[in-house]
Amino acid sequence: MATGTGENIQHTEEQMAAQAKIFADREAALDAFCEQTEDKPSFLHNISDVHANIRWVPKHNLTWCPVYKAASTTWMTNLLLLAGIKSTNSSLHKQVRKLYPPPEDLEERQRLLDTSMRMLIVRHPLERLLSAYRDKMLRDNQFQKVSNLVKTGYSDPSAKEDDAYPTFLQFLKYIKDIMKKFWNSEGKSRVNPHWQPVWWTCGPCQIKYDAIAHMETLMVDQEYIIRKAGLKDLAINAHTHSSNLDSYNGTNQATQDYFSRIPKTLIKQVSNLYRHDFQLFGYTPNEYIKMGTD
Template sequence: MMILAGCKRECLTVRRAILLAFAMVIYYNYVMVSGDQKPGEVTGYHQSNDSSVAESSPDGDVGLIGGVTENRTANVTTSGIRTYTFKMRSKKNQTSRQASRKKHFLEDKVVVMDDVWTEEKMAAQAKIFADRAADLATSCEKLRDDSAFLRNISAIHANIRWVPKHKLIWCPVYKAASTTWMSNLLLLTGMKSASNSFHKQVKKLYPPPEDQEERQRLLETSMRMLIVRHPLERLLSAYRDKMLRSDQFQRVSNMIKTKYPDPSTDENAAHPTFHQFLLYIRDTMKKFMSSEGTSRVNPHWQPVWWTCGPCQIMYDTIAHMETLSEDQEYIIRKAGLRDLAVNAHTHSSNLDSFKGTDEATFNYFSKIPKKLIRQVSNLYRYDFQLFGYSPDKFIAMGTK
């Protein structure tokens, strides 16, 4: 009897231990899936394999290269939009400078809209693009007599990435989702990694057809895509991404600090102020406009009208950075790229204390004289007119 009683007690203890362990496993999984996440948001990370690598481009941009890894463990949503975060990794043989640079980049966000993207949504988005194209055509008509506005069409064709297999034509605008779509174009080829010449590699893969008639045929039968951004927001993004570094833009940075001294800052500061940068942009753009484009401008702040010739190509799909997720979703679906491309937003490098765009915009522009903001805006007036932007909000932020 004593032996049987001891067995019962031991068996009961074992059963209790098993039940306790099982409960702990359930609780741990619940915390890992839902503990710190907002409703409708799932965070997933690439694991440590070499099939998907984020690479630096020659100008320091980072692109997501490789397949998409999705964590569908938590399928709870309130809006029908699930957000996936991809943690960028480096190759084993990456240099210390490249490894240090990657620490400054925010993580890519890939938006999945399966639950809300209906035929009605597609039709509504198509109307948005049609309205934008119509507004662009109206603006182009108003500017048709401005001889300085038109550019050599062959130079514009050279800037375009031609994707005949998918009937897609895209003109990259730096600081307006260019890295995102460079990544997508590499994904279309099945590539899992890219060399350091990130943008050059894409340019080589998607050149303009040599035959002029073939170019014209593709222009008439393909989706003609352009992604634009508020000109002043684009300049701020270029400043934060390029001027706050200490690598390949250091020569330009040092030149700006020397040529445009700012009494309000330390002359030995590592980087120019945003005020100094805008003074440089103002003078650079003055030379550019007066020379009718023969004076070079860095692609990161080169005007869209000059780079892509929107009144000569007449883009029918004009995406805005302000509505990038919805715009890209339509483009990917309309072009039949759902299984090949990702609706991603590759963020600028995080080299200051601001993570939110609105907070950064106010902080930087509130220190800039209104007069300077007006001068810079006037030099980008074509981009403002063509794409329906206004500088008024930014001028209001400035100092007197």
């Protein structure tokens, strides 16, 4: 469902310059963190695996690393439009991966990275986890096996035996476990892309992204990217997402209600396991910790 379009967003030269400054500041903050000796990621994804995660669009001098639950459906749709495809019967992600694979030659990949806009869309890590829970755990779909594992393997005193789906508390306990395994194995323990850390998926300490959009300012950020990349008449500025299967229409109220049922200690533990995503992209868990229970 599209939550809005950029048709009414007017970008003057001054606004474009201001947005360019915002992107430059985000890039500089990311670079500064990556250069730190103590806090930067202690292990990194194989660069070939990062390249495999990227969608390469040489015709439009664009490279984009999809982050699931951060406007990925919107840009998968845009990349189909760039290929002249208005709809697809196959998996959206599989179709786009097939259309925009990494060049086989490593030097050609580096040349494209050097000459293209390198786009990344990020989201508050805890908000992204809540979105993943609402979209993937509250329905009968390909995540049914994981959903059942979470429901039966993790406790929640408020959960009922006949509940069809796991609670958010059970889901965060599961996330804590799999992320601990991820850290202990230095990335060898697999994490589903919908809750895999951005720093691992997209390698922002390995690839210099120059267009870092935030979900919290998505429409304005996307408008700049679309115009700067020369895609004004080819791509749409929209936020397309799957419907969430609960009673909330707005994100803010859902966030407050869901996190108010989670112990502060668990929110802190989960946040620590995603600490690089917080640090790299200028987010803080403090507001969410305050929502939690003592």
